[in-house]
Amino acid sequence: MYKFKVILAGDKNVGKSSLISRYCDNSFDEHMKETIGVAFKRKKVIVIENDSEIALGLNIWDFGGEEKYRKLFPSYSYGANAALILFDTTNEKTLNGIANWVKIIEDNCTSNVVKLLIATKIDLKEKREVSTKKAMEYCNNYNWCKEIIKTSSKTGEYVEETFLTIAKNLLKRNLHKCKDCGTFFSIKLKFCSFCGEKIEMDVSPI
Ligand SMILES: Nc1nc2c(ncn2[C@@H]2O[C@H](COP(=O)(O)OP(=O)(O)O)[C@@H](O)[C@H]2O)c(=O)[nH]1
Numbered sequence: 623m624y625k626f627k628v629i630l631a632g633d634k635n636v637g638k639s640s641l642i643s644r645y646c647d648n649s650f651d652e653h654m655k656e657t658i659g660v661a662f663k664r665k666k667v668i669v670i671e672n673d674s675e676i677a678l679g680l681n682i683w684d685f686g687g688e689e690k691y692r693k694l695f696p697s698y699s700y701g702a703n704a705a706l707i708l709f710d711t712t713n714e715k716t717l718n719g720i721a722n723w724v725k726i727i728e729d730n731c732t733s734n735v736v737k738l739l740i741a742t743k744i745d746l747k748e749k750r751e752v753s754t755k756k757a758m759e760y761c762n763n764y765n766w767c768k769e770i771i772k773t774s775s776k777t778g779e780y781v782e783e784t785f786l787t788i789a790k791n792l793l794k795r796n797l798h799k800c801k802d803c804g805t806f807f808s809i810k811l812k813f814c815s816f817c818g819e820k821i822e823m824d825v826s827p828i
């Protein structure tokens with residue numbers, strides 16, 4: 623199974639640990655404990671692409687968003703294949719924090735890293751401070767940001783979709799489908815690692 627490292631970034635209390643907890647354990651805690659330093663979970667995700675099913679292993683890294691932990695970020699983000707950048711729809715300050723997180727990610731990860739912007743806590747409609755329009759206006763500054771996924775870890779809305787979107791993007795950027803045997807293999811290879819055929823010119827990017 624192909625494994626990928628996914629990191630979460632965003633200010634303290636935006637809901638990073640809650641998103642992971644909903645996705646990996648299907649649970650939600652109103653009084654989630656602060657993350658100390660770095661935490662880690664694994665989950666398998668099945669992606670269907672070109673009528674083929676492929677299982678990807680996501681190694682999901684959680685990070686204590688407090689300033690004092692930021693010096694850990696270079697080692698935390700080392701080798702990351704994807705980054706989820708979160709802001710809290712009930713706290714406008716966290717939207718302004720995005721620029722900082724994007725810079726930290728771009729400074730510490732390769733340019734191939736999949737980035738996805740996530741709005742959290744959409745169940746708290748009465749406390750909302752950031753409209754989708756405002757967030758989109760802000761994010762137009764980033765040419766990688768075409769959409770914002772709006773989630774609630776409390777109700778579970780769009781949590782599965784978030785990680786499925788990440789998985790599909792990881793597949794697109796990192797794997798090819800072999801035309802000979804139909805298996806997916808790393809784009810870094812010049813031959814199919816399953817059927818052994820040298821198929822440099824005979825791969826179909828997905
Ligand atoms: N209502 C609601 N509360 C949330 C949601 N996500 C997180 N929270 C709450 O926000 C607080 C901070 O969440 P946490 O996951 O610890 O944030 P982190 O510091 O980014 O890891 C906790 O009290 C959570 O219960 C959500 O989708 N809806």
Ligand SMILES: [Mg+2]
Binds near residue numbers: 656684686687
């Ligand atoms: Mg946390």
